[in-house]
Amino acid sequence: MCGRYLGFTADEEHEIAQIIKDVEIKQRGEISPTDIAPVLLGKNDTLTAQAMKWGYPGYPDRNRPNVKPKPLINAKAETVKSLSTWKDSVALRRCVIPSNGFFEWRRSSANDKTKYLFRLPNESALYMAAIYKTFPLADSGEAPHFSILTTAANSSMIEVHNRMPVILLRNEFDEWLWGDWEQLFERSKVGLNKEVA
Numbered sequence: 035m036c037g038r039y040l041g042f043t044a045d046e047e048h049e050i051a052q053i054i055k056d057v058e059i060k061q062r063g064e065i066s067p068t069d070i071a072p073v074l075l076g077k078n079d080t081l082t083a084q085a086m087k088w089g090y091p092g093y094p095d096r097n098r099p100n101v102k103p104k105p106l107i108n109a110k111a112e113t114v115k116s117l118s119t120w121k122d123s124v125a126l127r128r129c130v131i132p133s134n135g136f137f138e139w140r141r142s143s144a145n146d147k148t149k150y151l152f153r154l155p156n157e158s159a160l161y162m163a164a165i166y167k168t169f170p171l172a173d174s175g176e177a178p179h180f181s182i183l184t185t186a187a188n189s190s191m192i193e194v195h196n197r198m199p200v201i202l203l204r205n206e207f208d209e210w211l212w213g214d215w216e217q218l219f220e221r222s223k224v225g226l227n228k229e230v231a
Contacts, residue, residue: 039136041065067107073180074130076211086178091169111185111200111219123165128211131162131182137231140194150194151231163200163210185219190226
């Protein structure tokens, strides 16, 4: 699961900072569901950045019609090709989420949770596989939304949570955006460092 991640500061990961410099959105600090954040798209064999809202609009609950639906912030890699909510997005609209790491919480008791920050060892950037789609706005117009793909936790993550984002290494962008992307769902060999946040 990925419920919050850490954005970039202007000094970090020069290449990505250059790509997103013209996207006037939140780039630093914690990025939470429904925030507008930079997303990297593959257009004509180059990377471009676009501002998008985190989370596909959720579905209303028939049993609780007065409760606002929660946004769909994550999509499971195991079902992304088969569920109607995701299948056209993963086939046609894959993207990359740049970050400095992601957060996860481990519950040690009913009232006690510890927050951890996960990062790649010796790397200033951590990239996550995502999908996107444009949805109509309530008043008028439309806006793009993204959802981060998750997969089974590997050995560096499992003691905190049973899911983790599909992490992309920088040299895997082409494969994710234009190539044989399904093999990237298996992330058992991507080691992560964790620290208490």
